[in-house]
Amino acid sequence: xxxLSSLLADVRACAxxxxxxxxxxxxxxxxxxxxxxxxxxxxxxxxxxxxxxxxNDPSGDRLRSWMGISREVFYDARRLAIVPMGFCFPGTGKxxxxxxxxxxxxxxxxxxxxxxxxxxxTLVIGQYAQAWHLPNEGASLxxxxxxxxxxxxxxxxxxxxxxxxxLWFKRNPWFETEIVPMLRERVAEVLA
Numbered sequence: 001x002x003x004l005s006s007l008l009a010d011v012r013a014c015a016x017x018x019x020x021x022x023x024x025x026x027x028x029x030x031x032x033x034x035x036x037x038x039x040x041x042x043x044x045x046x047x048x049x050x051x052x053x054x055x056n057d058p059s060g061d062r063l064r065s066w067m068g069i070s071r072e073v074f075y076d077a078r079r080l081a082i083v084p085m086g087f088c089f090p091g092t093g094k095x096x097x098x099x100x101x102x103x104x105x106x107x108x109x110x111x112x113x114x115x116x117x118x119x120x121x122t123l124v125i126g127q128y129a130q131a132w133h134l135p136n137e138g139a140s141l142x143x144x145x146x147x148x149x150x151x152x153x154x155x156x157x158x159x160x161x162x163x164x165x166x167l168w169f170k171r172n173p174w175f176e177t178e179i180v181p182m183l184r185e186r187v188a189e190v191l192a
Contacts, residue, residue: 001033004031004033004115007111007112007115008029008031011027011029011087011108011112012027014027014087014104014107014108016103016104016107017088017101017103017104020090020101021088021089021090021091021101022091023046023049023089023091025088026044026049026052026088026089027087027088028044028048028049028052028053028054028084028087028088029054029081029082029083029084029087029112030054030075030077030080030081030082030083031077031081031082031083031112031115031116032077032078032081033115033116033117033118034078034079034118035077035078035079035080035081035116035118035119036079036080036118036119036120036121036190036191037079037080037081037119037120037121037122037123037187037190037191038080038081038082038083038113038116038119038121038122038123039054039055039063039080039081039082039083039123039125040083040084040085040122040123040124040125040129040132040133041054041055041082041084041085041125041126041129041160042084042085042086042097042099042100042125042126042127042128042129042160043084043085043086043087043088043089043090043097043099043100043101043104043128044084044086044087044088044089045057045059045089045097046089046092046097048089049088049089053075054082054084055074055082058162058163059160059161059162059163060074060161062161062162062163063125063161066158066161066180066183066184067123067183067184067187068183068184068187068188069187069191073191079191081116081119083109083112083113084100084129085100085104085105085109085128085129085132086099086100086101086104086105086128087104087108088101088104096162096164099128100128105132109132120154120190121153121154121155121156121186121187121190122154122155122156123155123156123158123183124155124156124157124158125158125159125160125161126141126158126159126160127141127144130144130157133155134151134155134157137150137157141159141168142168142172144157145157145158145159145172145175145179148179152182152186153186156179156183156186158179158183159172159175
């Protein structure tokens with residue numbers, strides 16, 4: 001556990017891409033070796049940057065609803081690990097947040113994920129996490145999510161739960177009717 005504490009301290013002090021972060025570095029993640037569910041997302045948004053709490057925004061509300069769990073369970077690091085592709089808010093672009101900084105995942109992802117020895121479910125959220133965890137799975141996020149059965153029950157690709165994706169959810173009603181109930185059932189099973 002001392003080695004993990006040291007690693008997490010190093011991650012939280014990381015500034016490798018500070019010159020590219022308009023709001024400065026503030027790495028946000030959650031990890032404990034007993035975590036059974038990994039949330040592999042993209043990068044913190046502005047509200048998460050401000051609070052230092054992962055998924056402390058409308059995206060987190062929707063994700064917790066999909067999973068069928070409370071905030072208390074969600075923020076219990078002994079149950080859930082939250083390790084995004086980029087740990088710091090990358091800033092805002094023309095159509096939303098910028099992509100995760102490319103320096104972060106190669107520097108930290110392998111040593112962090114190696115600590116998760118009790119992992120039973122990985123939620124791969126959004127195109128950047130899917131490109132890392134599920135390379136060559138499809139030409140679009142929709143294709144990757146539609147192919148969810150190939151990875152079930154150990155891994156589940158998901159669209160980002162952001163309100164910015166409401167049009168995607170309207171165009172793909174099968175997601176809420178087919179995948180969300182399976183996700184809730186699997187989360188309950190893994191956390192039981």
